[in-house]
């Protein structure tokens with residue numbers, strides 16, 4: 001058995017091990033990183049295409065810089081696997097996104113080389129300005145170098161331009177590497193994307209301008225734009241060389257590009273210049289999302305979108321795993337549909353019912369299910385890019401003119417648009433529907449992506465209605481209800497993944513606002529679930545029933561307004577009222593019940609309240625079942641706590657703290 005040739009990569013245990021390698025060796029390391037990612041992620045699953053696009057970039061950066069003294073920031077961090085491999089985590093890559101394994105994105109506690117925490121897009125440049133200015137304030141001389149790597153998709157996030165604006169004004173010595181592959185998760189959108197594409201896809205603008213760039217980079221800030229204001233003749237002729245940099249130059253940034261992002265030598269030449277410039281410099285590189293993996297690289301836009309993430313066991317011998325058609329599907333009931341698909345299909349029905357209905361995504365076309373609307377009714381579909389704040393302002397403008405916009409934005413990403421929700425939708429009492437997919441613990445993406453807070457951050461807003469379905473049938477009904485409702489904003493939350501597996505209504509019902517329903521009669525204890533909390537409540541009720549304790553289970557359906565009558569009735573007829581929600585407790589659904597009982601001055605409400613929800617901490621990454629077990633969001637644990645609360649622990653292990 002011939003032993004495989006030793007990889008150069010096996011000698012890279014810290015980034016400084018790259019220093020001194022020849023360019024050929026650096027190219028080899030980059031390819032070995034690529035192969036390691038294909039082999040590993042093809043087996044365990046995870047973010048994929050973007051990582052194949054940054055192999056050469058990560059090698060070039062770490063070969064020139066002295067991390068962590070020098071700071072390399074990875075925007076979002078879904079493309080940081082090469083960075084992790086080169087900074088001592090090569091052998092741990094198979095644990096990435098696994099429970100207690102490497103974090104899905106950059107994580108400060110995980111490594112001194114992970115300078116910033118991330119997961120949400122467009123933040124790296126702002127961090128970079130802060131870091132660079134801090135080194136100045138701290139009197140660091142010579143200060144460390146600061147590089148922010150940001151994708152063309154993430155550049156559509158407005159906060160990135162707030163940072164570009166600040167650094168250009170301060171003339172902060174930092175480098176932005178614009179990693180331009182023409183893709184977000186789906187193809188990038190908007191004018192900025194068109195601008196980048198014109199440059200990236202124009203071979204005349206590749207390299208040909210390196211010496212010009214050299215001149216520009218040497219020039220003091222702004223001179224570029226002053227030259228640009230010379231006679232139109234000169235400007236026109238310069239524009240052929242120069243156009244790409246105009247936007248940046250006028251904002252005080254030197255522009256270097258377009259550089260081949262898979263050519264280590266070209267990258268190092270450009271990066272070295274930029275790092276030595278002691279001013280804001282953007283290095284515009286062209287990469288391929290999925291470079292080195294043919295189904296992505298040669299698969300066109302569809303291929304690159306498909307391989308943004310790879311499923312577990314989806315790649316064998318560096319090629320897509322062939323699933324043999326011969327194997328008959330295991331008999332038995334079909335798996336329940338994804339909530340996302342149920343939402344997307346119902347939205348199309350609602351849009352056909354009411355021409356005012358439209359859908360808005362912030363660069364999450366398939367993740368939100370709006371790809372279904374885009375296919376069926378393209379003129380009712382809008383993708384604003386990674387720009388959640390603008391998505392909500394756009395929705396507000398539409399609503400002012402009587403349109404019924406549905407902003408389909410993950411719970412966690414909607415956090416970015418909080419003031420637009422308050423100031424531009426709720427205060428104005430506009431008919432905007434917030435369809436919050438990924439509510440609750442999402443799993444592998446971990447704390448940056450868990451939808452753990454939306455009940456709390458929305459329930460405090462006057463004019464807001466909040467609802468959550470216990471299953472896919474109620475999702476259909478509540479989406480319909482939200483679009484028939486015309487007295488202000490309506491927030492709808494539902495979890496990532498499979499629904500419950502109940503039949504969908506042929507005709508959606510309009511659910512009376514603020515009404516819940518009792519699902520199961522019992523005594524002593526009432527469980528009042530919200531959204532995914534109802535299924536957990538039913539699980540707990542089954543466990544208690546096996547032990548001879550028949551409890552009541554009700555579905556609140558609304559967190560705002562609360563069904564005060566139902567809550568009062570449950571509180572009067574039971575000794576313990578248990579609220580169950582997949583949200584932090586602070587300000588959550590249980591708080592709303594507590595407040596309703598207190599504010600309503602409900603007489604006779606003798607029940608004690610036990611609130612079950614997510615803990616007051618950031619929950620790690622891992623499969624949802626493991627996370628639910630860790631935080632006690634399971635039928636078993638809820639049943640234990642109820643038994644302990646009513647003093648009947650005969651058939652339960654002692655209750656352990658969460």
Ligand SMILES: Cc1ncc(C[n+]2csc(CCOP(=O)(O)OP(=O)(O)O)c2C)c(N)n1
Nearest residue numbers: 050119120121151152153154183184185363
């Ligand atoms: C605020 C926010 N919205 C949406 C996302 C989801 N998301 C993750 S990566 C990505 C696309 C990023 O595109 P780009 O920056 O070009 O990186 P690429 O994947 O092309 O390398 C999106 C939309 C996010 N992480 N953060």
Ligand SMILES: CC(=O)[C@@H](O)[C@H](O)COP(=O)(O)O
Nearest residue numbers: 076078119367438442445496
């Ligand atoms: C990096 C990022 O933010 C997205 O790729 C996210 O991981 C998608 O999440 P879903 O897989 O839940 O759509």
Ligand SMILES: [Mg+2]
Nearest residue numbers: 151152153183
């Ligand atoms: Mg991109």
